[in-house]
Amino acid sequence: MKAARRYVLVVVGGLIGIWAMATLGCANEQQQKGHELYGHYCSHCHGATGHQNEGFNWSSMPDPKPKDLSNKSEMGTLKDNDIFNTISRDMKDTSEGGDVIGDDDFAVPTMPTFKYTLSEDEIWAIVGYVRGLHGMKLEFKIEERKKELAAALQTAQANLDQATKTYEAAEKQASEEAEKKNVDVDDAVYAKEMAAMAQAKKEFDAAQAALNNFSTRPGKGTSIARPDLTVKPEQVAKMVELGQRLYENKYGCNGCHSLGAEGGKVGPPLDRAGFRLNGTWIYRWVRNPQAMKPETRMPALGLSDADARAVTMYLGTLRAPKPDAPIEKPAG
Ligand code: HEC
Ligand code: HEC
Structure with missing residues (x-):
């Protein structure tokens, strides 16, 4: 009896363990990924733990020096989105007469952008890691965002299928009627269905691009053609x-x-x-x-x-x- 009960406990304990690993697994994976990416792309300037003068490049940099990412009172004023937008932005020409820079634009040339290097989910994983450096937690839900994008793609696919069917039916009806009357098919009769299909295709392409961009590195598979560098x-x-x-x-x-x-x-x-x-x-x-x-x-x-x-x-x-x-x- 005793042995059997112990056996049950072990099995139940094991099941709870597996369940916990499965639910925490995703979060841990993101954390691990954020840690590795931060180490590779950020730590030389910001330091392994976010402190100033810790990264090997810190002291050689021109002013302003890399921010202290462990400073909660300062970093805490930034939303998850603000941090994301700093890491994933377009660089601005800060010279006099250069680009127009708005009050909300982050424009420090020596803080590089990673928009053209890393995928959005990688950048979110880094934001999560940065949050941890000043004792906060990422509120943005990376996995949920990915699920939303996947669901949006499914909906767009269903809409496109439906619009295609409607178009095909309208076109078929128009040609049958034209045949009965022995006249040419009038394209205008099904123009509305055709436009709706084109619109659905556009929305499908956009949904697919959004999902791809989320988890694929932007430069992947692109190679830069040889330029003609002759200059007058x-x-x-x-x-x-x-x-x-x-x-x-x-x-x-x-x-x-x-x-x-x-x-x-x-x-x-x-x-x-x-x-x-x-x-x-x-x-x-x-x-x-x-x-x-x-x-x-x-x-x-x-x-x-x-x-x-x-x-x-x-x-x-x-x-x-x-x-x-x-x-x-x-x-x-
Ligand atoms: C070449 C050095 C360098 C690298 C690499 C670098 N940073 Fe920075 N970072 C800076 C500098 C410089 C600033 C601006 C400091 C200031 O405005 O006073 C900065 C500022 C920031 C800020 C503050 C933004 C704000 O709105 O004030 C964050 C967050 C940040 N970096 C995160 C990162 C992350 C994450 C990475 C890696 C993906 C990274 N940085 C890579 C130099 C760097
Ligand atoms: C975040 C740091 C960083 C920034 C910003 C950066 N580089 Fe680099 N660059 C590197 C690293 C690291 C290498 C070494 C490449 C390697 O082997 O991985 C490199 C290599 C190079 C090389 C090849 C040098 C050689 O001797 O082989 C050139 C040229 C270069 N970078 C130009 C630029 C230019 C121009 C810019 C600005 C538009 C720039 N880099 C911005 C980090 C940076």
């Missing part, structure tokens, strides 16, 4: 100037790369980029680093074709002498 000689100086401005004031490349004694050290120094790297390679790299090296810590910053050309031109002018070599005599 009279445009060179202007482009180089623009490139330098974008490098510092829009994309904050200096937060991760150094020129001389200035700048971050997440990536290699770029003082000699003009000697070492070829323009076509630079252009393709800055537009989508992940296409060349999927796990690189350098995010895709959303450079347009024009911005990438200007930045490439600028990097081509970086030709510092080797640190330990005598300065070369200029030719001629």
Whole structure:
């Protein structure tokens, strides 16, 4: 009797354990994912536990220095959505005469965007991790959002099927009637059903894109075509100037790369980029680093074709002498 009761307890205990693991599993998986992504993409600037001067890049960065993510009184004023929008935004040209920046826009060039590098659910997992660094919990429900998007896709699919059937029936009826009367089919008779079907298809495509974007990295499977980098000689100086401005004031490349004694050290120094790297390679790299090296810590910053050309031109002018070599005599 006693043995049997113990056996029941063990079985029940085991079942509760399995149930707990199944329900907590999802949450743990998100947490684990957020932790790993934060370690790879954020900790060099913000530190493993979010404290200032903890990340190896912190002290080399220009002002403003990376925020203290462990500071609850400051970080607590931000909503989950605010943090998401900071990490997933378009970079703004902060130079005078650059982009218009609204009061609510976060526009610090040296805080990179991850909008073009990570999927939305990955960014939400990171937001959850950041919340933990200042002792708060993510309120946004990642799994629920994914379920909502999947349900919306199903509804859109059903609507499209229905609209297609209605259209086919209307078209069939119109051609049968035309045949009876021995006249040409009048397309206008079923134009309404055709427009409804086109609209349903549009909504279906949008629902599918929303679901895909949620869980797929944006750059995945895209590769950047070789650019034609020829520039009219009279445009060179202007482009180089623009490139330098974008490098510092829009994309904050200096937060991760150094020129001389200035700048971050997440990536290699770029003082000699003009000697070492070829323009076509630079252009393709800055537009989508992940296409060349999927796990690189350098995010895709959303450079347009024009911005990438200007930045490439600028990097081509970086030709510092080797640190330990005598300065070369200029030719001629
Ligand atoms: C190259 C260094 C760098 C990296 C990498 C970086 N950050 Fe930042 N971060 C900054 C800087 C600089 C600021 C702005 C500080 C300020 O405004 O005073 C900042 C600000 C923030 C803020 C505050 C936003 C606000 O509205 O005030 C959050 C949250 C944040 N970063 C999260 C992250 C997360 C999460 C990652 C990784 C996905 C990350 N950062 C990667 C440099 C970095
Ligand atoms: C968050 C940090 C970060 C930012 C911001 C960043 N980079 Fe990088 N970059 C890196 C890292 C890390 C590497 C090294 C690549 C690797 O092997 O993973 C790199 C590599 C490079 C290289 C190749 C250098 C070499 O010697 O092989 C170039 C060129 C470059 N980055 C240019 C830029 C430009 C231009 C910008 C701004 C538009 C920029 N980077 C912004 C981190 C960054």
